[in-house]
Amino acid sequence: MSDEKPVKASRQQVYTLLVQVGRKPGDDLPAKATGGALMCYASGVDEAEAVRETVAILKQADLAVLEVEGHGSLDEQKEAGVEIDPEEEALMLRALDENSVIVAQMTALYD
Template sequence: MAGTSDHEKPPKKPSRQQVYTLLVEVGRSPGDGLPKGASGAGLLCYASGVDEAEAVRETAAILKQAEMAPLDVTGYGTISEREEQGHEVSPEERELMERALTENSVIVAQMTPFYGEKKAPLQ
């Protein structure tokens, strides 16, 4: 019969996932897609995770899959933590954060190439 089932899905549990704002410094590696002459870049990322440590691990793993060389990650917290610190969060940022949460993904929102001294990648 249409509309009835003994195998109804249980109500969806609220997600424990949150979105964290991360600034990731990457060095050079073959195939990274960074501009010629750049020694690396800073990537502003919005990453979902149950905590900031998970968001950092997932972001580093995804960047490595993209042939990038993560060097350092600075976490700026969740949107509410940022607002408590007095950060202004634009509607565009909120939209990207919502997308990261909905897709359970890492969004690279901005890339700023660096020119100068090279550093060794994180292991």
């Protein structure tokens, strides 16, 4: 009889989130920016968990989260026929493997 435990399949998925942030002291956005947009890849058992984890991490980074727009899981995007760049998919899979949030792109916004 083996002492090894059976490997349990992960229920985690990776989600693409577009996060809009406002200004806050210490946010490291350019001086004249009015806010920013971040493309994030976050793991979670569902999109709501991925959003919660992303917001918590961004708040720790002194960012003022205004809105989060979910674009679905990697599987949902592929099923919908969305073309995903191999570099983006690699970042998504890294977020899934590390059970983390990855900020793939940050763009300053100006009025």
